[in-house]
Amino acid sequence: MxxxxxxxxxxxxxxxxxxxxxxxxxxxxxxxxxxxxxxxxxxxxxxxxxxxxxxxxxxxxxxxxxxxxxxxxxxxxxxxxxxxxxxxxxxxxxxxxxxxxxxxxxxxxxxxxxxxxxxxxxxxxxxxxxxxxxxxxxxxxxxxxxxxxxxxASYDEEAEAWVRHLTEDLGAARIAIFYQDDSFGQAGLAGVEKAMAKRGMELAARGTYARNTTAVKSALLDIRKAAPDAVVMVGAYAPSAEFIRLARKLKMETTFVNISFVGSDALARELGAEGAGVVVSQVVPVPTDxxxxxxxxxxxxxxxxxxxxxxxxxxxxxxxxxxxxxxxxxxxxxxxxxxxxxxxxxxxxxxxxxxxxxxxxxxDNQGSDKVFMTVIQPDGSFKAVDKLTPPAKS
The missing domain is CATH 3.40.50.2300 (Response regulator)
Structure with a gap:
């Protein structure tokens, strides 16, 4: 050496x-x-x-x-x-x-x-x-x-908040679901079905789309036939925004409720003026407060x-x-x-x-159980609400 x-x-x-x-x-x-x-x-x-x-x-x-x-x-x-x-x-x-x-x-x-x-x-x-x-x-x-x-908080807790607010605040009787066709969507679907079964209710319609796509037209047409009072949505921001845009064009007078995973700010940007009145459940407070x-x-x-x-x-x-x-x-x-x-x-x-x-x-490996309800405003901002109100007539 x-x-x-x-x-x-x-x-x-x-x-x-x-x-x-x-x-x-x-x-x-x-x-x-x-x-x-x-x-x-x-x-x-x-x-x-x-x-x-x-x-x-x-x-x-x-x-x-x-x-x-x-x-x-x-x-x-x-x-x-x-x-x-x-x-x-x-x-x-x-x-x-x-x-x-x-x-x-x-x-x-x-x-x-x-x-x-x-x-x-x-x-x-x-x-x-x-x-x-x-x-x-x-x-x-x-x-x-x-x-x-x-x-x-879990998706089950978000789904429970959705169904509680939709039935108690708006009197919604016909609730449909739009969801991603994979384990994410299935998790959201299971939570919604659990919350509805608790109230003796069943889904009015279901519509799915494939992950990492915005192919939502078939799901929209299936859901539209049911004339739902509300559509709960378990998807990412791009396909969810496309669904809402197309539904607005078809003059669907319904309440759209999105899961926190959607990416709220990206959803609001994608929707622009068409986002006003869209509901999103959150698991953290409003980031402007x-x-x-x-x-x-x-x-x-x-x-x-x-x-x-x-x-x-x-x-x-x-x-x-x-x-x-x-x-x-x-x-x-x-x-x-x-x-x-x-x-x-x-x-x-x-x-x-x-x-x-x-x-x-x-x-217990989950730290927070909190779910906050928010509504997209005409300027794209989010407002925390304790009670939902019916969508404005177009």
Whole structure:
């Protein structure tokens, strides 16, 4: 061995000792002396890209806010993202790359039901925390899933709010559903059927469309035949907007109610003036209400991290997920490990984000049960409402 090569090996060994002293426990993947690396698989292209982009903006705002204050016990939080196009097969590949290639500590803010259904088992098998998925699917609320931490209310809770408001506020008797023909749509459908069965009701009509398309005409014609009082919608913003636009052209006098996953701000942009009166249920407060402490903090953090970004429901949810991660990491005693993170969330139980209280415990991996009803205004903004009113006659 040459003297030069020996010196290089000695230097490398010394660096290793400096980072990981002899006798110290080996750090979990993604944990370094100066940083903790998290991963997000989400759509950053295609018709659902606004959802992935929004969640990423909110996460980055929360992490930049924490990093500016010194990080978590001296470690800054970093985020690595991978585009899955809102397709299950791509999400599996992206998630595997984040876990095995990038060696992330945890997965945060994954987007979608079909994608989460495909990717979450990889995280479970690897013991990687799966935190704050942007979906209210019931299967992720199964307490047997040891690595899953939900922030938002479930789709069942949103569906219950829809049917309660439609029947009590508007006296709706004929309710139809438009939904994405996959596990996301089926999750929403199951919630609606449960809420209606509770009231002795059945759906007046059903219409479906294929994921990542806007082919909605057949669904619209099937639903229109039933002359529904209301149409509840379980879809992404592009196809949902197309459905509403075409329904307006056909002079359908009905109430349209969308699920939170739709991407509220993108839906309002797509609809323009035709969005007035459309209802969207939300799982976070209105992002313009700075009287709510979490919203005020979010708006300041977003402005600092991404001055050109516009506040919205999706990025506010991403911010809430990021805030939970930061608070949970701070609650860990000793060095951060994946197991310690999950234990900290369960053991601490309550996290006050300043307007969206989260509560966890044995058998309960969902932090919030809150559902907020909002209505799109003529200028494209959103108004929180306690009671629905009939749509204006055209």
């Amino acid at each position: 040459t003297a030069v090569r020996a010196m290089k090996l000695l230097s490398a060994f010394a660096l290793t000792l400096a980072l990981y002293p002899v006798g110290a426990d080996a750090a979990d993947p993604g944990v370094f002396p100066d940083r903790i690396v998290l991963g997000q698989a989400a759509p950053f292209d295609g018709p659902a890209k606004a959802l992935g982009t929004g969640m990423r903006e909110g996460l980055l705002a929360a992490f930049a806010e924490a990093n500016a204050a010194g990080g978590v016990k001296g470690r800054r939080i970093e985020l690595v993202t991978a585009d899955d196009g809102y397709e299950p097969e791509r999400s599996v590949a992206a998630t595997r790359r984040l876990i095995e290639g990038d060696g992330v500590f945890a997965l945060v803010g994954p987007v979608g039901t079909p994608t989460s259904k495909a990717a979450q088992p990889l995280a479970e098998a690897a013991g990687v925390p799966f935190v704050g998925p942007f979906t209210g699917a019931s299967f992720l609320r199964d307490p047997k899933l040891s690595t899953v931490v939900n922030v938002r 700075s009287d709510i402490p979490m919203v005020a903090s979010y708006r300041a953090a977003l402005a600092a991290a991404a001055p050109d970004a516009k506040p919205g429901f999706v990025s506010l949810e991403g911010y809430a997920v990021g805030r939970l991660m930061v608070e949970a990491l701070k609650a860990i005693e000793g060095e951060p490990t994946r197991a310690a993170l999950l234990d900290a969330i369960r053991d601490k139980g309550a996290f006050d984000l300043g307007g969206l209280p989260l509560a966890y415990g044995p058998g």
